Amino acid sequence: MHPILEDEPGKKMLALGNEAITRAAIEAGVTVAATYPGTPSSEIGNTMHKVAKEAGIYFEFSTNEKVAFETAAAAAVAGVRAFSFMKHVGLNVAADAFMTLAYTGVRAGYVVLTADDPSCHSSQNEQDNRFFAKMSGVPMVEPSSPEEARQMMHYAFELSERFQMPVLFRTTTRMNHVRGIIELGKIRKPSGRVHFEKDPGRFVTVPANARKRHLSLLEIIPRMQNESEVSPFNRVIVPEKKNTIGSLKLGIITSGVSYNYVLEVLNNIELGVEARVLKLGMTSPLPDDMISEFSSECDLILTVEEGEMYLEEYVKAVLKERDVPTVVLGKRDGHFPRPMEYNPDIVARGIVSALEGEGMKIDLPVKEAIDWETLPEPPRPPVLCAGCPHRATFLAVRRATKGKAVYPNDIGCYTLGIQPPQSTGDLLICMGSSVGSAGGLSRVVDEPVISFIGDSTFFHSGIAPLVNAVHNKHRFVLNIMDNATTAMTGHQPHPGLPVDGMGDEAPAISIEKVCKGVGVEFVKTVNPLNVKETQKAFEEALAHEGVSVVITRSPCALKLERELRKRNIVRTKYQVYQDKCTRCDTCTRIFACPAFYKIGDEHYIDPDLCWSCGVCEQVCPFGAMGPVREEKGGE
Amino acid sequence: MVQINRDACTIQIVGVGGQGALTVSKIIGAAAVKKGTPIIISEIHGMAQRGGVVQTTIRLGEVISPLPFGQDVTVMVGFEPLEVYRARSQLTMDTIVVMSTDPVRPVSVSSGGQRYPEPGAVVEEMKKRLKCVFPLSAKASARTAGNERVTNVVMLGALTGTDVLPFSYEEMRSAVGKIVPSRSLEVNLKAFDIGYNETHGKKA
Ligand SMILES: Cc1ncc(C[n+]2csc(CCOP(=O)(O)OP(=O)(O)O)c2C)c(N)n1
Ligand code: SF4
Ligand code: SF4
Numbered sequence: 107m108h109p110i111l112e113d114e115p116g117k118k119m120l121a122l123g124n125e126a127i128t129r130a131a132i133e134a135g136v137t138v139a140a141t142y143p144g145t146p147s148s149e150i151g152n153t154m155h156k157v158a159k160e161a162g163i164y165f166e167f168s169t170n171e172k173v174a175f176e177t178a179a180a181a182a183v184a185g186v187r188a189f190s191f192m193k194h195v196g197l198n199v200a201a202d203a204f205m206t207l208a209y210t211g212v213r214a215g216y217v218v219l220t221a222d223d224p225s226c227h228s229s230q231n232e233q234d235n236r237f238f239a240k241m242s243g244v245p246m247v248e249p250s251s252p253e254e255a256r257q258m259m260h261y262a263f264e265l266s267e268r269f270q271m272p273v274l275f276r277t278t279t280r281m282n283h284v285r286g287i288i289e290l291g292k293i294r295k296p297s298g299r300v301h302f303e304k305d306p307g308r309f310v311t312v313p314a315n316a317r318k319r320h321l322s323l324l325e326i327i328p329r330m331q332n333e334s335e336v337s338p339f340n341r342v343i344v345p346e347k348k349n350t351i352g353s354l355k356l357g358i359i360t361s362g363v364s365y366n367y368v369l370e371v372l373n374n375i376e377l378g379v380e381a382r383v384l385k386l387g388m389t390s391p392l393p394d395d396m397i398s399e400f401s402s403e404c405d406l407i408l409t410v411e412e413g414e415m416y417l418e419e420y421v422k423a424v425l426k427e428r429d430v431p432t433v434v435l436g437k438r439d440g441h442f443p444r445p446m447e448y449n450p451d452i453v454a455r456g457i458v459s460a461l462e463g464e465g466m467k468i469d470l471p472v473k474e475a476i477d478w479e480t481l482p483e484p485p486r487p488p489v490l491c492a493g494c495p496h497r498a499t500f501l502a503v504r505r506a507t508k509g510k511a512v513y514p515n516d517i518g519c520y521t522l523g524i525q526p527p528q529s530t531g532d533l534l535i536c537m538g539s540s541v542g543s544a545g546g547l548s549r550v551v552d553e554p555v556i557s558f559i560g561d562s563t564f565f566h567s568g569i570a571p572l573v574n575a576v577h578n579k580h581r582f583v584l585n586i587m588d589n590a591t592t593a594m595t596g597h598q599p600h601p602g603l604p605v606d607g608m609g610d611e612a613p614a615i616s617i618e619k620v621c622k623g624v625g626v627e628f629v630k631t632v633n634p635l636n637v638k639e640t641q642k643a644f645e646e647a648l649a650h651e652g653v654s655v656v657i658t659r660s661p662c663a664l665k666l667e668r669e670l671r672k673r674n675i676v677r678t679k680y681q682v683y684q685d686k687c688t689r690c691d692t693c694t695r696i697f698a699c700p701a702f703y704k705i706g707d708e709h710y711i712d713p714d715l716c717w718s719c720g721v722c723e724q725v726c727p728f729g730a731m732g733p734v735r736e737e738k739g740g741e
Numbered sequence: 742m743v744q745i746n747r748d749a750c751t752i753q754i755v756g757v758g759g760q761g762a763l764t765v766s767k768i769i770g771a772a773a774v775k776k777g778t779p780i781i782i783s784e785i786h787g788m789a790q791r792g793g794v795v796q797t798t799i800r801l802g803e804v805i806s807p808l809p810f811g812q813d814v815t816v817m818v819g820f821e822p823l824e825v826y827r828a829r830s831q832l833t834m835d836t837i838v839v840m841s842t843d844p845v846r847p848v849s850v851s852s853g854g855q856r857y858p859e860p861g862a863v864v865e866e867m868k869k870r871l872k873c874v875f876p877l878s879a880k881a882s883a884r885t886a887g888n889e890r891v892t893n894v895v896m897l898g899a900l901t902g903t904d905v906l907p908f909s910y911e912e913m914r915s916a917v918g919k920i921v922p923s924r925s926l927e928v929n930l931k932a933f934d935i936g937y938n939e940t941h942g943k944k945a
Binding site (some may be wrong): 479 | 773849
């Protein structure tokens with residue numbers, strides 16, 4: 107049995123935030139769960155994928171977030187507990203359905219998790235999804251730690267059923283990717299099949315019904331606000347040791363991970379104030395009474411929150427409305443930053459800056475500066491793995507186009523093609539944008555357009571714009587990079603593979619057939635590890651009038667290597683034959699496999715890093731790279 | 742003045758993706774759960790690809806923040822010398838540094854024409870500025886243990902040998918057994934012991 111399924115209430119366990127959330131969903135008797143992978147929420151799906159069958163849950167990796175959202179929403183409308191989860195930008199994809207489900211509501215508990223990513227650790231933006239709650243009227247909770255997340259999931263399902271509303275469960279990277287101790291709760295069994303009670307007046311949002319449902323939503327919001335006033339997750343906390351006496355009464359209003367940093371600061375630095383913290387766990391609707399009572403007892407209020415001024419603007423408005431004179435400071439006055447993640451130091455500087463603005467003088471403890479000597483500090487950005495088929499594809503494309511083309515790229519490992527020497531990324535907005543934007547570019551630019559999209563991204567959001575391109579007679583080459591996985595987010599399956607979220611056999615959707623089916627006339631599949639053949643396919647595709655598709659198919663090298671390692675298979679590594687190497691640097695200049703390294707001007711291949719793709723042998727113009735010659739083999 | 746949260750031991754692991762820092766934090770986590778020591782681990786691992794910088798912060802003791810104030814690191818475990826140097830702003834003179842001297846050259850060096858700092862120079866810099874620095878070749882030790890891939894457990898052994906963790910040699914060894922698969926336990930324990938002996942009872 108997977109440890110996350112252990113039915114031992116009270117047992118303590120070290121769990122990643124995402125595992126705590128998965129466990130809580132299982133404890134809460136979730137019957138249907140669906141997602142499209144996206145960091146920092148991916149481990150929830152990975153864990154579900156492993157345990158769903160044993161737990162009796164129906165789980166799927168949906169084609170995209172909108173489908174995941176709707177799959178789970180329908181289950182909750184029908185009357186079983188459901189859970190969908192996605193990264194923050196995934197909620198943009200699902201937003202159409204999300205906004206209107208707020209009108210119909212649900213009959214059984216439905217929790218929708220959004221994992222925001224301040225600092226863009228692995229994202230294309232830092233958007234603050236708390237505003238989705240405000241915009242839709244959907245209630246929202248925000249945990250600060252794995253154990254709180256576990257408890258809040260139960261609370262969220264309870265709220266959802268009490269108010270017949272979906273609940274937004276908002277996390278950030280430092281919540282999803284923090285490991286802490288959780289205490290296991292009781293597991294409730296998932297439901298069986300239910301009878302669908304028809305109620306089209308509620309669930310079919312034709313205008314007449316939608317107008318009525320909007321009124322019901324507006325009536326539920328004040329009731330949810332009453333709950334927020336008494337929610338066990340909205341509470342005042344007084345720090346344990348320091349900052350309990352002082353002449354100025356400081357109130358800090360905070361939520362989520364920022365709460366942790368506030369406490370770390372208050373417990374470590376003597377600020378000479380009497381500080382109290384209003385920790386908000388239910389952050390939509392916000393508790394007006396609680397906020398104004400707390401604030402009226404303080405001389406100064408600080409709002410500490412990553413992202414936008416969600417709390418700050420609200421608190422200011424409430425205090426104004428209620429004639430509470432306490433000053434509120436946050437980001438608007440520049441004490442706290444809007445971009446990037448926080449940490450205790452940023453929070454400390456913000457608090458001190460605000461207090462100094464009020465005429466206080468505080469010496470922040472500073473570290474004795476160490477005077478380091480300057481040594482070389484070469485950057486280490488993530489790179490395509492050694493042996494990655496994407497690197498070989500980019501080489502072939504650059505050869506076919508002689509570098510003279512515009513390259514819209516998309517989101518996946520292949521995004522790393524933006525780096526030199528591949529330099530095959532000129533435009534990237536969001537998932538699927540490579541195909542839509544290629545159409546627009548092809549109408550206006552004076553060079554050929556070659557777009558890159560991964561297999562998982564193609565199914566997510568590449569098909570509709572391909573239909574568009576064929577119908578509107580655009581002319582560009584679409585390269586679908588099929589590495590048989592969703593690599594970037596941790597190798598989840600997708601509709602092109604013969605396996606589904608439950609781990610069962612499933613029909614694999616053929617990319618070729620999809621392309622031909624929507625009317626693409628030129629569709630060619632090649633193995634990118636054969637550079638010449640691939641280059642030729644791109645040359646032919648470029649000559650084709652209209653939309654052409656080249657599918658480069660070769661498994662993700664990292665996934666393949668892990669599988670081979672499990673089976674104890676070591677393939678022949680590659681080496682540089684020093685007698686043949688002319689030190690021309692072609693290999694590093696145009697290919698730059700991470701296994702290459704130099705000592706002086708001599709080239710070598712690190713056998714620990716080489717994953718035997720054999721492409722360097724095709725790159726070297728002097729035949730100086732090839733399989734290791736010694737009898738012993740690579741390692 | 743340096744402010745140190747006396748309640749917490751903060752371990753900062755720095756290295757390169759694919760070096761096995763996650764396994765090390767899981768082993769320390771298993772020891773903490775067994776003993777009932779509060780623990781919070783924060784890891785930033787964005788992408789599946791190898792080769793990027795990886796930072797893990799482990800806090801043991803009564804704290805709730807996954808990141809410390811004042812970037813106060815009790816001990817830094819460096820899986821790679823350049824990454825130790827890059828993380829130098831997190832070090833105080835009292836931070837203990839346990840570091841591997843085996844470079845993993847980034848592509849910016851191997852194919853981008855940038856210079857890599859001499860590992861020896863990084864060690865020397867650390868020794869000049871800090872009170873307690875333990876350099877070791879984790880790769881050589883792992884090889885001695887029987888598998889080049891267990892450098893992470895060599896480093897864990899070396900960390901344990903410094904006695905900063907609130908766990909004994911035996912407690913850590915049994916935690917290794919909880920996390921690593923049984924077929925590779927022997928190699929891992931051997932690696933752990935080699936690392937342990939590199940630092941235990943030694944002056945930095
Ligand atoms: C709307 C949205 N959902 C999810 C993600 C996270 N994400 C980034 S790339 C990617 C898919 C990568 O798979 P694929 O296109 O097959 O490329 P590969 O990484 O395998 O090369 C995902 C799910 C995102 N950036 N945006
Ligand atoms: S994980 Fe796979 S697809 Fe991604 S860079 Fe590595 S080999 Fe390429
Ligand atoms: S060294 Fe050559 S064979 Fe090995 S991974 Fe790199 S390109 Fe492929």
